[in-house]
Amino acid sequence: MAHANLLSPPSQISPQTALALSQKAPVILSTSPTSSLPWPLSLLFSRETPESWTIHENLFLSALRTGDETSARALLDRLEARFGQHNERIITLRGIYNEATAQSNGDLEKVFDGYEKILREDPTNMSIRKRRVAVLKALGRPQDAITAVTVLLQNSPTDVEAWAEASELYASQAAWGQAIYCAEEVLLITPNAWSAHAHVATLHYLSIASNNPPSLSALALSLKHFCRSIELNDAYLRGYYGLKLVTTKLLPLLSETQSTSSKRNNNNNSQDDEDVPIPALATVKKLEEIATSKLAEIVRHYKAGNKGWRGFDEAEVIAARELLDRDGN
Amino acid sequence: MAFFGTVLNTVGALFLTHAVYSTHEHTATFASTPLPLDITIEMLASILLLSLGIVISFAPLKPIQHAEWAGQISRGGRHGEGQYTREGEEVLSEGDQYAFLGLDGGIGGKGEGRRGFWDVKGKRREYEEWVRSGGKN
Secondary structure, three states, X not given: OOOOOOOOOOOXXXXXXXXXXXXXXXXXXXXXXXXXXXXXXXXXXXXXXXXXXXXXXXXXHHHHHOOOHHHHHHHHHHHHHHHOOOOHHHHHHHHHHHHHHOOOHHHHHHHHHHHHHHHHHXXXXXXXXXXHHHHHHHOOOHHHHHHHHHHHHHHOOOOHHXXXXXXXXXXXXXXXXXXXXXXXXXXXXXXXXXXXXXXXXXXXHHHOOOOOOOXXXXXXXXXXXXXXXXXXXXXXXXXXXXXXXXXXXXXXXXXXXXXXXXXXXXHHHHHOOOOOOOOOHHHHHHHHHHXXXXXXXXXXXXXXXXXXXXOOOHHHHXXXXXXXXXXXX | OHHHHHHHHHHHHHHHXXXXXXXXXXXXXXXXXXXXXXXXXXXXXXXXXXXHHHHHOOOOOOOOOHHXXXXXXXXXXXXXXXXXXXXXXXXXXXXXXXXXHOOOOOOOOOOOOOHHHOOHHHHHHHHHHHHHOOOOO
């Protein structure tokens, strides 16, 4: 089980971890980080640290997730007392509380109207704009959520988190072209994010999943981005997994096109609107070997429980092993 | 290694103090004569020892290459280094700095990234289903 750490919660919180996290509520709530003494003394005897408020916020979210609304309310009251009612972050947390305690879709609509009212007063509150998208998603209206997120992006085009969300939303609607566009915007802002490169590659790969025969240029782009993701992170399991998938799909295609006349091959390439160089068969073969050996290495070290190899997600390692087994290794 | 570094540092500091003290005594008694060679040698040796001790006892350096550094984070995951906050939460080592993008779980993944768009309703439903199914794994 992943550690239940409130200061830096894990990147994937299973219900079990969420329960463990929210069970820390009585301990945290039993002592107040702020001092109850009058003003000059309260400065001297305060025991609050920046970490205490991160912990409070994370605990608040875990309590809401597990339905512990009394603790959540107490934590929210504490945060409000410390930072004031009109703090942008506190307004957002209160909104999340209202969303979580909404019983029906009608209640959620009311929360949504409340957000509209807040935005009329202060149109620059970006976190409330993001909450609006989240509520629309919860209401099962992805099209409206996409519209809301595009409006947000028009006002704040450097918000990388919103670009990532837009990419996911488009992908959930199978609008691959738009999803890839948004994911590429993410790359413009955070060009070193290995997960973003793997995300673009996955989108390219999925966009041609239903095509028969799959388009070579999309596969080549996917290959390129997976290569970049492992170039940025030499132990990126998702990157190697994707690299192996793409190369196994590319190899038969490439050997097919190479056996046919090179003239036809050229014609095919010129028809593509994007000018993507198709990799050579030998390169793809080499990449496939690298991906296989790296995946095998990760699986072996993880299974042996070696120190310094425990950071991988168990489900991902199992999937990698299944991929290797399917391949007959 | 840290112990060896501390020993070097202690010895170096002792020699340095001794050399400084000797210089002071020497100039106080024979103001116009040059400093004897042994004091100079002791001073240089002590500085060498101290520098060596500091380098050896220093915390391991982070990899310079991006791939290696990121790989270290992916391989090792976040682990505690023995420091705790007042609330009893352990302070963890550096994690994936791009986790906030929430792109690590694949398409439609259930990661905790993108906190601004946190889907509280979906997470609650997931938890309720887990409780209803008997709380297995």
